[in-house]
Amino acid sequence: MSHPKRPPGGFPVVGVVGGGQLARMMHGPAVELGIQLSVLAEDELAAAALAVPSAPVGDHRDVDALREFARHCDVVTFDHEHVPQSVLETLEDEGVVLHPPRAALRFAQDKLAMRQRLTELGIACPRWVRAGSAAEVSAFGDAVGWPVVAKTPRGGYDGKGVAVIRSAEDVADWLDRVGQPGPVADGILLEEKVDFVRELAVLVARSPSGQAAAWPVVETVQADGICTDVLAPAPDLDPELAAIVTEAALRIAGELGVTGVLAVETFEVRDEDGRAAYRVNELAMRPHNSGHWSMDGAVTGQFEQHLRAVLDLPLGEPTARAPWTVMANVLGGDYEQLYPAYRHIMARDPGAKVHVYGKQVRPGRKVGHVNVSADDLDAARARARHAADYLRGVVTE
Amino acid sequence: MSHPKRPPGGFPVVGVVGGGQLARMMHGPAVELGIQLSVLAEDELAAAALAVPSAPVGDHRDVDALREFARHCDVVTFDHEHVPQSVLETLEDEGVVLHPPRAALRFAQDKLAMRQRLTELGIACPRWVRAGSAAEVSAFGDAVGWPVVAKTPRGGYDGKGVAVIRSAEDVADWLDRVGQPGPVADGILLEEKVDFVRELAVLVARSPSGQAAAWPVVETVQADGICTDVLAPAPDLDPELAAIVTEAALRIAGELGVTGVLAVETFEVRDEDGRAAYRVNELAMRPHNSGHWSMDGAVTGQFEQHLRAVLDLPLGEPTARAPWTVMANVLGGDYEQLYPAYRHIMARDPGAKVHVYGKQVRPGRKVGHVNVSADDLDAARARARHAADYLRGVVTE
Numbered sequence: 001m002s003h004p005k006r007p008p009g010g011f012p013v014v015g016v017v018g019g020g021q022l023a024r025m026m027h028g029p030a031v032e033l034g035i036q037l038s039v040l041a042e043d044e045l046a047a048a049a050l051a052v053p054s055a056p057v058g059d060h061r062d063v064d065a066l067r068e069f070a071r072h073c074d075v076v077t078f079d080h081e082h083v084p085q086s087v088l089e090t091l092e093d094e095g096v097v098l099h100p101p102r103a104a105l106r107f108a109q110d111k112l113a114m115r116q117r118l119t120e121l122g123i124a125c126p127r128w129v130r131a132g133s134a135a136e137v138s139a140f141g142d143a144v145g146w147p148v149v150a151k152t153p154r155g156g157y158d159g160k161g162v163a164v165i166r167s168a169e170d171v172a173d174w175l176d177r178v179g180q181p182g183p184v185a186d187g188i189l190l191e192e193k194v195d196f197v198r199e200l201a202v203l204v205a206r207s208p209s210g211q212a213a214a215w216p217v218v219e220t221v222q223a224d225g226i227c228t229d230v231l232a233p234a235p236d237l238d239p240e241l242a243a244i245v246t247e248a249a250l251r252i253a254g255e256l257g258v259t260g261v262l263a264v265e266t267f268e269v270r271d272e273d274g275r276a277a278y279r280v281n282e283l284a285m286r287p288h289n290s291g292h293w294s295m296d297g298a299v300t301g302q303f304e305q306h307l308r309a310v311l312d313l314p315l316g317e318p319t320a321r322a323p324w325t326v327m328a329n330v331l332g333g334d335y336e337q338l339y340p341a342y343r344h345i346m347a348r349d350p351g352a353k354v355h356v357y358g359k360q361v362r363p364g365r366k367v368g369h370v371n372v373s374a375d376d377l378d379a380a381r382a383r384a385r386h387a388a389d390y391l392r393g394v395v396t397e
Numbered sequence: 398m399s400h401p402k403r404p405p406g407g408f409p410v411v412g413v414v415g416g417g418q419l420a421r422m423m424h425g426p427a428v429e430l431g432i433q434l435s436v437l438a439e440d441e442l443a444a445a446a447l448a449v450p451s452a453p454v455g456d457h458r459d460v461d462a463l464r465e466f467a468r469h470c471d472v473v474t475f476d477h478e479h480v481p482q483s484v485l486e487t488l489e490d491e492g493v494v495l496h497p498p499r500a501a502l503r504f505a506q507d508k509l510a511m512r513q514r515l516t517e518l519g520i521a522c523p524r525w526v527r528a529g530s531a532a533e534v535s536a537f538g539d540a541v542g543w544p545v546v547a548k549t550p551r552g553g554y555d556g557k558g559v560a561v562i563r564s565a566e567d568v569a570d571w572l573d574r575v576g577q578p579g580p581v582a583d584g585i586l587l588e589e590k591v592d593f594v595r596e597l598a599v600l601v602a603r604s605p606s607g608q609a610a611a612w613p614v615v616e617t618v619q620a621d622g623i624c625t626d627v628l629a630p631a632p633d634l635d636p637e638l639a640a641i642v643t644e645a646a647l648r649i650a651g652e653l654g655v656t657g658v659l660a661v662e663t664f665e666v667r668d669e670d671g672r673a674a675y676r677v678n679e680l681a682m683r684p685h686n687s688g689h690w691s692m693d694g695a696v697t698g699q700f701e702q703h704l705r706a707v708l709d710l711p712l713g714e715p716t717a718r719a720p721w722t723v724m725a726n727v728l729g730g731d732y733e734q735l736y737p738a739y740r741h742i743m744a745r746d747p748g749a750k751v752h753v754y755g756k757q758v759r760p761g762r763k764v765g766h767v768n769v770s771a772d773d774l775d776a777a778r779a780r781a782r783h784a785a786d787y788l789r790g791v792v793t794e
Contacts, residue, residue, distance in 0.1 A: 007447055008757045009764075010736035028425030031448040032692075034739075034753025034765070050404055051428040053450045213747075295429075299748050299770075314744035321718060321770075339407035342431075347711035350610075351696050356431025360405045367406075368431070373696075373718075 003072045004038035004054035011035055012311055015070055017060050018079025019046030021357040021366070022287050022303075025295070027051045029304035035311070039079075040069045048079070050358045063087045070096040077260055077310045078286055081108045082155075099208065099259040099310035100285045107256050108285040111189050112153040118280055121255055123248055126191040126267075126279050134168040137190060141167070144192040150174060151189040162225065164193065194279050196267035200234050201290035202249040205261050205305040205315055212253055213305065213315040214246045215298055220265065220290050226364070229385065230327040232293040232320065235377055238276040241268070245278045252283065261306045263288030289329065289366070294318070296353045296371040297325025322373035328384035330354075330368035332361040334393025338368075345370075345387045352387050400469045401435035401451035408432055409708055412467055414457050415476025416443030418754040418763070419684050419700075422692070424448045426701035432708070436476075437466045445476070447755045460484045467493040474657055474707045475683055478505045479552075496605065496656040496707035497682045504653050505682040508586050509550040515677055518652050520645055523588040523664075523676050531565040534587060538564070541589040547571060548586040559622065561590065591676050593664035597631050598687035599646040602658050602702040602712055609650060610702065610712040611643045612695060617662070617687050623761070626782065627724040629690040629717065632774055638665070638673040649680065658703045660685030686726065686763070691715070693750045693768040694722025719770035725781035727751075727765035729758040731790025735765075742767075742784045749784050764788075 004013045011034045016023040019041030027048065030037040038054040039046075049055035054072075058065030060083050067090075070076050075097045088102035100108075107114045115128045126149075129140045141148050150171050152161040163174040171188070199220045206212040219234035220227050234242070249264040256262075263284040271277045291302035300308075300316030308315055335341050338361060342354055353371040361367055370387040374380035389395045401410045408431045413420040416438030424445065427434040435451035436443075446452035451469075455462030457480050464487075467473050472494045485499035497505075504511045512525045523546075526537045538545050547568050549558040560571040568585070596617045603609040616631035617624050631639075646661040653659075660681040668674045688699035697705075697713030705712055732738050735758060739751055750768040758764055767784040771777035786792045 005442065005447055007755045008442075009753070009755075010734035011753070011755070012736075024428060027448075028428050031421060031425050031755075032750075032752045034735075034755055036447065045402065045405075049450075050402055050433065051424075051450065053446075053448065053452070055450070299750075308743070313740055315747060316743070317748040319748075337407035338431075339409075343710055346705070346713070350712060351714040351716075353429075353696075355429045356406070356408070358404045358406075358408070358428075358431055 002054050002056055004036050007034060007036050009034065012074040013038055013072060014307060014310060015040065015073030015076040016048070016079050017066065017069070017076060017083055018042070019048035019055060020079045021047045021359070023048035023079040024051045024357060025287070025355070026303045026307060029301065030307055033304065033307060035307055038069070038073055040065065047357045047359050061087060063090050066091055067094065067096070075099055075310050077306070078105075081105060081285060085109065101257060101259065104257045104259070105285055108283050110153050111151050111282075112187065114283055115189060117256065118252065121251065123252060124277065124279050126194045126281075128189060128191045130187040131171075131190045132187045134172070137165070137168040137171050140190045141165070147193050149191045149193050151191065153186070153189055165190075194267045194269060194281075196269050196279075197276075198234075198268050199281070200237070200245060200266045200268050200278065201230070201288070202245050202264045202266065203261060203288060203291040203294070203302060204246070204249045204253050204264075205302070205309040205318075206250075206253040206258050207309045207315060208259050208312045210254070211315050212250050213300075213318045214250060215291065215294055215302070215318040216320055217242045217245055218290055218293065226329070226331070227289050228329055228388075229381065230290050230293050231377065231381065232297055232325045232327070241276040241278065248278070248280070252280075258285055260285065260309045261287045261291065261302050263290055265290065292355070292369050293325045293327040293371055295355070297322055297373050323375050324377045324380045325371055325373040326377070326380040326384040328370050328388035329366055330370060330388045330391045332363050332365040332367050332392070335391070336361050338391060341391050341393070345390055348390075349383055349387060352383060354387065354391075399451050399453055401433050404431060404433050406431065409471040410435055410469060411704060411707060412437065412470030412473040413445070413476055414463065414466070414473060414480055415439070416445035416452060417476045418444045418756070420445035420476040421448045421754060422684070422752070423700045423704060426698065427704055430701065430704060432704055435466070435470055437462065444754045444756050458484060460487050463488060464491065464493070472496055472707050474703070475502075478502060478682060482506065498654060498656065501654045501656070502682055505680050507550050508548050508679075509584065511680055512586060514653065515649065518648065520649060521674065521676050523591045523678075525586060525588045527584040528568075528587045529584045531569070534562070534565040534568050537587045538562070544590050546588045546590050548588065550583070550586055562587075591664045591666060591678075593666050593676070594673075595631075595665050596678070597634070597642060597663045597665050597675065598627070598685070599642050599661045599663065600658060600685060600688040600691070600699060601643070601646045601650050601661075602699070602706040602715075603647075603650040603655050604706045604712060605656050605709045607651070608712050609647050610697075610715045611647060612688065612691055612699070612715040613717055614639045614642055615687055615690065623726070623728070624686050625726055625785075626778065627687050627690050628774065628778065629694055629722045629724070635673040638675065642675045645675070645677070649677075655682055657682065657706045658684045658688065658699050660687055662687065689752070689766050690722045690724040690768055692752070694719055694770050720772050721774045721777045722768055722770040723774070723777040723781040725767045725785035726763055727767060727785045727788045729760050729762040729764050729789070732788070733758050735788060738788050738790070742787055745787075746780055746784060749780060751784065751788075
């Protein structure tokens with residue numbers, strides 16, 4: 001293993017489990033903050049392993065690898081939520097400082113546990129049930145109206161592990177495809193299919209000593225279950241709803257004991273009386289795609305804030321630095337060689353902030369994103385979208 | 398040597414000679430741009446060696462070390478201007494792509510050559526002479542008025558290699574102290590002591606294909622020959638003078654064949670008729686302390702722009718992102734352990750952007766800087782200065 005060097009001046013070492021783009025994007029702020037990063041990477045060419053001097057290769061499910069990795073870090077945080085609970089428990093029992101801690105991460109790893117806990121807290125969720133049999137699936141669908149949304153409690157992301165279900169038989173077919181045990185042996189999560197106006201995300205950061213900060217609420221635009229654009233702040237958002245969802249996200253962070261960045265993805269809905277309301281869709285306990293805009297659009301970006309939070313440093317100002325910032329994801333497309341397309345984009349729009357993850361291009365894979373800040377939302381959105389589309393090969397001029 | 402990994406997608410490797418804070422601060426933008434950095438570092442704990450995965454240790458005067466280093470890079474640029482001309486010449490003869498090239502760097506390395514060339518170009522300079530004897534020193538002093546400023550043509554920075562001279566004997570004393578050969582054997586540079594209103598710096602970036610971009614002109618505040626604060630933009634600057642100095646800096650970059658960032662440090666003076674004018678003081682061909690404000694205060698910061706320029710990528714927008722940004726240098730002071738003081742500063746001012754270089758604290762050494770952007774200059778200046786003073790131990794609350 002390549003161990004992290006100890007910087008002078010009493011500055012700490014933060015370990016990040018997982019070497020994806022989120023770990024990679026923590027490195028720029030870490031360097032500026034004077035914090036030393038170490039990444040437990042999937043392989044030597046992982047996105048973060050290309051960027052961070054200390055990037056030992058190891059399996060995040062291997063308690064020995066994690067223990068050895070953590071021995072050289074002051075705190076350990078995560079690029080993803082896939083470290084098993086049993087491994088997290090062993091590490092905490094041995095005194096490793098994890099942020100977020102195991103007890104909080106459980107609610108990001110297990111959607112049934114999350115729904116249970118949020119419901120107890122009185123947080124607005126879609127109607128839901130744990131279904132363990134075809135009869136329970138049928139009963140729920142008949143009660144809330146078909147179709148319904150089925151989710152595997154664990155392991156899903158970016159639309160994987162989620163299906164729209166029109167009948168109890170659909171569930172069995174889908175479970176066969178995603179390779180879950182038995183039809184509904186462990187129980188799956190069923191949710192009403194929410195009739196939403198749009199999707200909103202709220203990002204907050206919380207430190208171990210309880211300080212918290214929230215970025216402006218953003219609108220996330222999805223296609224095929226993958227986020228394509230983020231509009232910051234969410235345009236024409238009812239200020240009362242903004243306050244309510246922000247309050248809900250801060251409350252979730254506090255009640256669940258989250259440390260670091262928490263992303264709360266929600267649906268904006270209309271209540272029976274026509275008033276704007278929300279339903280929580282998903283939680284993520286790490287920097288999140290819906291917060292990438294903040295790297296260029298906020299005084300404190302989410303990666304800097306995450307590091308400050310997990311180190312229990314005072315949090316930075318999360319306010320926006322421009323009236324509008326739009327983030328567009330760059331998905332892998334026609335160009336295996338991204339560099340020439342990126343050169344074109346830079347020439348066309350000198351104000352676009354193009355972020356590249358150092359990842360091999362594969363169709364549909366998130367390989368970068370573009371942030372554009374402007375006084376005019378439509379202009380920002382058109383510029384960001386054009387750059388992302390050009391980099392994907394969707395447009396050629 | 399630890400060689401740089403080749404990133405996927407056709408992205409290049411940029412080599413940086415020298416592992417100081419300038420190389421370190423290139424790394425964050427490099428990661429976001431998807432560019433791989435490699436640094437030829439002074440030692441394993443150099444500021445940039447703590448941040449960059451590929452940081453072989455080598456002497457910048459050793460042509461073999463540089464050749465081996467450059468073999469793994471697409472272009473080579475610099476953290477400082479100390480690589481000897483003979484070494485640069487050998488590398489260029491062997492096909493290494495240097496930015497800035499040897500011919501341009503000469504004018505940053507040799508102040509006599511710089512004065513000569515700028516004078517040929519009609520750029521406003523202090524009155525100057527190359528003096529090779531005590532008689533020539535006396536004659537110059539008598540002509541322009543005592544005291545005069547004496548500079549060793551090579552090797553000076555941050556006030557070193559510069560002296561205020563009241564007589565020809567002073568020069569001999571000073572040369573003895575700085576260890577130059579003979580009294581004035583090779584010739585030294587004598588300049589009139591300019592009666593200036595304040596100091597202005599203009600930063601521009603220029604790419605090999607000739608594209609150029611200029612940041613707003615800034616005011617630099619110095620104490621004991623070291624920059625303490627930078628005000629961006631320079632307050633109450635005559636717009637005509639701003640245009641003139643910017644034009645001069647762009648012309649210098651073009652005529653001298655500079656690639657990457659060029660800093661032109663100038664004196665603002667009043668002409669005989671009372672009109673604002675400038676005199677060029679120094680040139681630096683690399684990102685420069687007077688441009689650190691741009692990391693947080695401009696759409697494209699100087700480190701990103703330098704990388705774009707040396708790679709001949711289209712340049713980014715250099716416009717300011719806030720009405721005012723003030724940069725205050727953090728000099729080493731009372732705290733060997735900077736971390737607790739930095740924690741205090743973060744709590745006191747959540748909007749201050751504290752940048753730390755990973756360097757051992759020594760009295761007077763630049764160990765970091767603080768950027769504050771605001772709508773009000775006085776507020777920004779007070780906040781940035783307080784943070785820097787607190788980190789130095791000058792104030793304790």
